[in-house]
Amino acid sequence: MMKIFNVFFCVMFVLFAALQWNDPDPYIWIPIYLYGAVFCGLAATRRYYRGWYLFGILAFLSYATFLFFEKDGVLSWVTEHQAQNIAGSMKASTPWIEDTREFFGLFILIIAMLVNFVHSSQKKAKKMRKRMMKIG
Known part of the structure; x- marks a missing residue:
């Protein structure tokens, strides 16, 4: 499941980066979207970098x-412009x-980084419990 999630977001972030040329x-x-693509791509191959996820989450937040x-x-868009359609045209x-x-x-980047951070934290905790069981 995580592999599909990360492959999907890796591809999406590469496409988002490509759309930024104009x-x-x-x-x-x-670079922001490629950051997400790289770390989702690495996670798709089961390589997790919790510190880099946390850095990305904090920077993007x-x-x-x-x-x-x-x-x-965004606040101006909601309060002064009645949440005008933001998808009506490709040109802003x-x-x-x-x-x-x-x-x-x-927001999308933060969600992807957060999912990988939580997943990698759970994997690390599970690994630690296994080690403790071997020791004890």
């Missing part, structure tokens, strides 16, 4: 919080649409 700030978003409260951010014609899309991209 973005106003591809130098930020291509910090940036998402900024985008949420920014002047033309307003800053609140761009920031809201970026926020949700980070």
Whole structure:
């Protein structure tokens, strides 16, 4: 199940990164999405890096919080622009649409990193219990 989850998100994050070429700030978003792709790809091969998941979660959460409260951010999209359709066109014609899309991209990344962090933590705990059983 985890392999399918991680292969899916690895492919999705590579596609998301590729779509950033026409973005106003591809130098930020291509590395962000490739970060997710790399660590989901590694997890698909049962290589987990809890510290890097945690780093990604904290970094993406910090940036998402900024985008949420920014002047033309998600909060503005909801309160001042009545949650205008953000998927109507591929081109983000307003800053609140761009920031809201970026926020949700980070949200997806955070979820993927969090699932892998929790899964790897459970695997580590299970391994520790086995070692303790051998010792005891």
